[in-house]
Amino acid sequence: MASLVGSRVERKEDKRFLTGKGRYTADINLANQTYAIFVRSPHARASIKKINIDKALKSSGVVSILTGKEIADDKIGGLIAGWAIRSEDGTEMKCPGNPPLAKDNVNFVGDPVAVVIAESLAEAKDAAEKVEVDYKILKAVTSTADAMNGDTIHEGIDKNLCFDWLLGDRQKVKEAFDKADKVISIDIINNRLIPNAMEPRACVADYNAASEEITLYTTSQNPHLSRLIMSAFGNVAPEHKLRVVAPDVGGGFGSKINVYNEDIVCSWAAKKINRAIKWVAERSESFLTDIHGRDHVTHAELAVTKDGKFLGFKNETIANLGAYARVFGTVTPTYLFGPCATGVYEIPAAYTNVKAVYTNTAPVDAYRGAGRPEATYTIERLVEKASMELGIDKTELRIKNFPTAFPFKQTLVHTVDSGDYVAGMEKAKQMADYKGFEARRKESEAKGKLRGIGVTSYFEACGIAPSAAVMSLGCGVGLWESAEVRFNPTGQVTVYTGSHSHGQSHQTTFAQIAADELGVPIENIDIVHGDTDKGTFGMGTYGSRSLAVGGIAIVNACKKIVEKGKRVTAKMLEANPEDVEFKDGEFIVSKSNKKKTIGEVAFACYLPGVRDEMKSPLPEGDEPGLKETSFYDPSNFSFPAGTHIAEVEIDPETGHVKLEKYTACDDFGRIINPMVVEGQVHGGLAQGIGQALYENAEYDETGQLMTGSYMDYTMPRADNFPEFNIGYTCTHATTNPLGVKGCGEAGAIAAPPTVMNAVIDALGGQEVTMPATAEKVWKACKNLKKSNSKAA
Amino acid sequence: MKDFNYHSAKDSKEASKLASSNSAFLAGGMTTIPSMKLGLATYKDLIDIKNIKKLSGIKVSGKSVIIGAATKHVEVANSKDVKKAIPSLSSLAEGIGDPQVRNRGTIGGSIANNDPSADYPSACIALNATIHTNERKIEASKFFKGMFETALKKGELIEAVEFQIPEKSSYQKHPNPASRYAVVGVYVAKHKSDVNVAVTGAKSCVYNDKEMAKALSGNFSSSSIDGMDLDSSDMNSDIHASAEYRASLVVTQAKKAVDAC
Numbered sequence A: 001m002a003s004l005v006g007s008r009v010e011r012k013e014d015k016r017f018l019t020g021k022g023r024y025t026a027d028i029n030l031a032n033q034t035y036a037i038f039v040r041s042p043h044a045r046a047s048i049k050k051i052n053i054d055k056a057l058k059s060s061g062v063v064s065i066l067t068g069k070e071i072a073d074d075k076i077g078g079l080i081a082g083w084a085i086r087s088e089d090g091t092e093m094k095c096p097g098n099p100p101l102a103k104d105n106v107n108f109v110g111d112p113v114a115v116v117i118a119e120s121l122a123e124a125k126d127a128a129e130k131v132e133v134d135y136k137i138l139k140a141v142t143s144t145a146d147a148m149n150g151d152t153i154h155e156g157i158d159k160n161l162c163f164d165w166l167l168g169d170r171q172k173v174k175e176a177f178d179k180a181d182k183v184i185s186i187d188i189i190n191n192r193l194i195p196n197a198m199e200p201r202a203c204v205a206d207y208n209a210a211s212e213e214i215t216l217y218t219t220s221q222n223p224h225l226s227r228l229i230m231s232a233f234g235n236v237a238p239e240h241k242l243r244v245v246a247p248d249v250g251g252g253f254g255s256k257i258n259v260y261n262e263d264i265v266c267s268w269a270a271k272k273i274n275r276a277i278k279w280v281a282e283r284s285e286s287f288l289t290d291i292h293g294r295d296h297v298t299h300a301e302l303a304v305t306k307d308g309k310f311l312g313f314k315n316e317t318i319a320n321l322g323a324y325a326r327v328f329g330t331v332t333p334t335y336l337f338g339p340c341a342t343g344v345y346e347i348p349a350a351y352t353n354v355k356a357v358y359t360n361t362a363p364v365d366a367y368r369g370a371g372r373p374e375a376t377y378t379i380e381r382l383v384e385k386a387s388m389e390l391g392i393d394k395t396e397l398r399i400k401n402f403p404t405a406f407p408f409k410q411t412l413v414h415t416v417d418s419g420d421y422v423a424g425m426e427k428a429k430q431m432a433d434y435k436g437f438e439a440r441r442k443e444s445e446a447k448g449k450l451r452g453i454g455v456t457s458y459f460e461a462c463g464i465a466p467s468a469a470v471m472s473l474g475c476g477v478g479l480w481e482s483a484e485v486r487f488n489p490t491g492q493v494t495v496y497t498g499s500h501s502h503g504q505s506h507q508t509t510f511a512q513i514a515a516d517e518l519g520v521p522i523e524n525i526d527i528v529h530g531d532t533d534k535g536t537f538g539m540g541t542y543g544s545r546s547l548a549v550g551g552i553a554i555v556n557a558c559k560k561i562v563e564k565g566k567r568v569t570a571k572m573l574e575a576n577p578e579d580v581e582f583k584d585g586e587f588i589v590s591k592s593n594k595k596k597t598i599g600e601v602a603f604a605c606y607l608p609g610v611r612d613e614m615k616s617p618l619p620e621g622d623e624p625g626l627k628e629t630s631f632y633d634p635s636n637f638s639f640p641a642g643t644h645i646a647e648v649e650i651d652p653e654t655g656h657v658k659l660e661k662y663t664a665c666d667d668f669g670r671i672i673n674p675m676v677v678e679g680q681v682h683g684g685l686a687q688g689i690g691q692a693l694y695e696n697a698e699y700d701e702t703g704q705l706m707t708g709s710y711m712d713y714t715m716p717r718a719d720n721f722p723e724f725n726i727g728y729t730c731t732h733a734t735t736n737p738l739g740v741k742g743c744g745e746a747g748a749i750a751a752p753p754t755v756m757n758a759v760i761d762a763l764g765g766q767e768v769t770m771p772a773t774a775e776k777v778w779k780a781c782k783n784l785k786k787s788n789s790k791a792a
Numbered sequence B: 001m002k003d004f005n006y007h008s009a010k011d012s013k014e015a016s017k018l019a020s021s022n023s024a025f026l027a028g029g030m031t032t033i034p035s036m037k038l039g040l041a042t043y044k045d046l047i048d049i050k051n052i053k054k055l056s057g058i059k060v061s062g063k064s065v066i067i068g069a070a071t072k073h074v075e076v077a078n079s080k081d082v083k084k085a086i087p088s089l090s091s092l093a094e095g096i097g098d099p100q101v102r103n104r105g106t107i108g109g110s111i112a113n114n115d116p117s118a119d120y121p122s123a124c125i126a127l128n129a130t131i132h133t134n135e136r137k138i139e140a141s142k143f144f145k146g147m148f149e150t151a152l153k154k155g156e157l158i159e160a161v162e163f164q165i166p167e168k169s170s171y172q173k174h175p176n177p178a179s180r181y182a183v184v185g186v187y188v189a190k191h192k193s194d195v196n197v198a199v200t201g202a203k204s205c206v207y208n209d210k211e212m213a214k215a216l217s218g219n220f221s222s223s224s225i226d227g228m229d230l231d232s233s234d235m236n237s238d239i240h241a242s243a244e245y246r247a248s249l250v251v252t253q254a255k256k257a258v259d260a261c
């Protein structure tokens, strides 16, 4: 049987999606259901003086109106930060309470203060307009850079500072800088983004008074984790009385990791009114209340020798957490950011210092790449600037500082098991025709255009996260994954995974893996996920972990099945278990023609007897049935890496930037399905290029979101992109049996600095902030013209 | 969205009879429906005019192109006759919004709405258009009054737009990357006796830039407007473009349009 791993198997899920048969949360309608509308704060910062619901209660069709008071009275907990971070001075981070419905204060536009539940959506909307909230408006803090000088948002949190965290050794860095021939420094902003999953958030909550069980259908990337949080911290119901189902989910990109206010409120309220409640976000609510991403202000420095060896690195960053610290809010700008900020280079001394601040803006949390795009942007912009200032070719300078031996002990935390950065760079240069750039630049020049080329070499730490390793760093939790492989008596296989597919094609790739491990045709394998009542506990999908952690749990569970199969075959064929080999779905007794198919073995496991005989095919100690579970906790992160090269052409008269060429050469380790990986790379690139050239979440000084719709928030479209040129190098991960590394975030990590390096190259080294909009670039072109005419 | 009454009018007369101070005509609905959904507008009655046969279709004669008010953008973009008579007009239609918008939005709705960054108003000004309503004919130069304001009276229905076929013309838009509306769009048309330089997006309402038109009447070459320094004091300024940038774009897009003529 040919191996399926490595081949372009067509997506099993496509038929359902392409024929409109996907079943999303908003498609679920329960008998006797009600509709919820949330009354949200129109102010960025205010105290609530009074809420008057009298008029609203009289509105037609209203079933119930609940506010922060009721939820507090019922002792329902708030939303939480999942990772405790310690400041440099040893103090613990400071987090404000974040009640599901605000009771005393609102802290960003969109913060919910009440829920209106009615018989129909229109009635709920009408009534919501009649809820009168009396606010005392307070001065909002919105700027990341100035947040520490603003009014105190949360009582007792001085300077709006959650933590002031250090990774690395300041003294060693100082010594390195003292020895440097030159210091390159840079001030950059990592612009705030709105994830914009295609499917807006939604939930349907149901209460069964007989079993006293709450069922929550929700748009989640991690239903098990959501249940844990809602139960342990939200006090909504004990875990065994709470079922969380995340059916088809239309994209997450991190924005659907969090348990949100609406999940908790609807679950709690469904029990209170003893009826099902449905809530579906409108797009404007998504803009306002989905978590946002990035939002860093960074000053970084690189100490170098005159021939281009890196000696030391400093990174001083202010990270905006938004109004509250959410699940991955505190770990994203620390452990997911700091260690990767030294990039793919040997830098003897380095530190990253992050001050995480609260502002009156939507909470900021993990968004595709989470911390690693910010890290890569910092180091790669700095390295590109170094190449300009030192006059050393940008690819040569990088190669000069690449590690050549693996495992590579990276400066701050990670030991990278495998990679070949030089090979990746060489291949990318070839794919991009790096040598031919000068000729293309001249052609553009002849047309009156400016052409630039930009390079990024990145690595990232994904497959999050090895429990022992991350907890030793001070993190609160590690993240393993589980799988259960269940043979049915008639030979088909159901694989339960704790990870969740919302665009990642698990139904296909995980089935490819199981098919190869078990020798069962892929049509006979189903992947089941997204329901806490199905399968064991799971951590979910984010941080490019599904394959590198969840996939390995499947492999391990399959291996246990095969081990049991060998024992059963040995008993059935009267051989030694050690003499039984397994290949392509058959258990073969070596040096004989005796064999059993895995289907026969499964059947025997479920029917462990022989008619009219006192005989069992099962060896002593083995129970009937064929089902195995594995919990896999990785020994290390996995480390995808690669080099990307972009070319842009700028029209100096309008400042319009056209992305002409984009080359991505990545090392994802073993590739299970090249077609699926291409899709992941394309999507990541679209989001990364979007960050560089188009997307920006902008608040005004009163905390109103200026980019709250697609009329103002630029989502990139297909015609903004060239045909992507994608290739791979491959070094297998040595830390997991599949040799896989993860590919979900690479595009979003590498593309922003790649594109910006190209833009800045075209602009003769002038700094432009992301997104490089036409107006900003036009201004830079004018400066360039001025300085050129002065020089001439 | 609040409840409303839906009417489908069979002819212009019925449509204007149904109109009141609390109604809107429903053409493509691409402006009306989103405004209602967002609560920015509420109407008691929506009067659908798409079923009025007379309002749809394109007629081309030697001198003019007449487009029915309920004709969709996609129809103008794909019309062979328009492409032949005034290619810049079909390419303008092709550049409006996205396919969904072009498949519903209409020329009548667009000019009745008179969004300061809409494309069609510039075509009307540049191509010396006449707006035919159920009551009268209005010259384009007298039709567009100000931001979202036109010469239309209550219940007055646009039936068609008549464009004068120019010797040459070109429309050059610098689109807002998010909405694809014009940050600045310049429509240059050279007629036998005059040149028009219609500008949309730059100010609160479309206008004919007399200074550039004059320069181009003397010498129809981009060099005659190159480096022109426009007054930006009454130009729009928002998160997408400052007034200063818009002023520069007006000249740049005008030059591009002249070069493309």
Ligand SMILES: Cc1cc2nc3c(=O)[nH]c(=O)nc-3n(C[C@H](O)[C@H](O)[C@H](O)COP(=O)(O)OP(=O)(O)OC[C@H]3O[C@@H](n4cnc5c(N)ncnc54)[C@H](O)[C@@H]3O)c2cc1C
Residues within 6 Å of the ligand: B023, B024, B025, B026, B027, B028, B029, B030, B031, B032, B033, B034, B049, B069, B070, B095, B096, B097, B098, B101, B104, B105, B106, B107, B108, B109, B110, B112, B113, B117, B118, B119, B120, B152, B156, B157, B158, B159, B179, B180, B181, B182
């Ligand atoms: C996402 C998006 C992108 C867009 N991008 C662009 C763009 O790039 N460029 C651009 O120019 N436009 C753009 N538009 C607007 C679009 O072109 C529509 O044409 C415009 O919204 C109005 O046309 P409509 O037929 O949809 O009018 P409707 O929404 O049906 O009506 C709009 C108004 O016009 C009135 N009206 C309609 N027809 C008549 C008539 N015959 N007589 C009198 N009054 C009438 C109605 O009463 C109403 O007040 C965009 C719209 C959207 C939603």
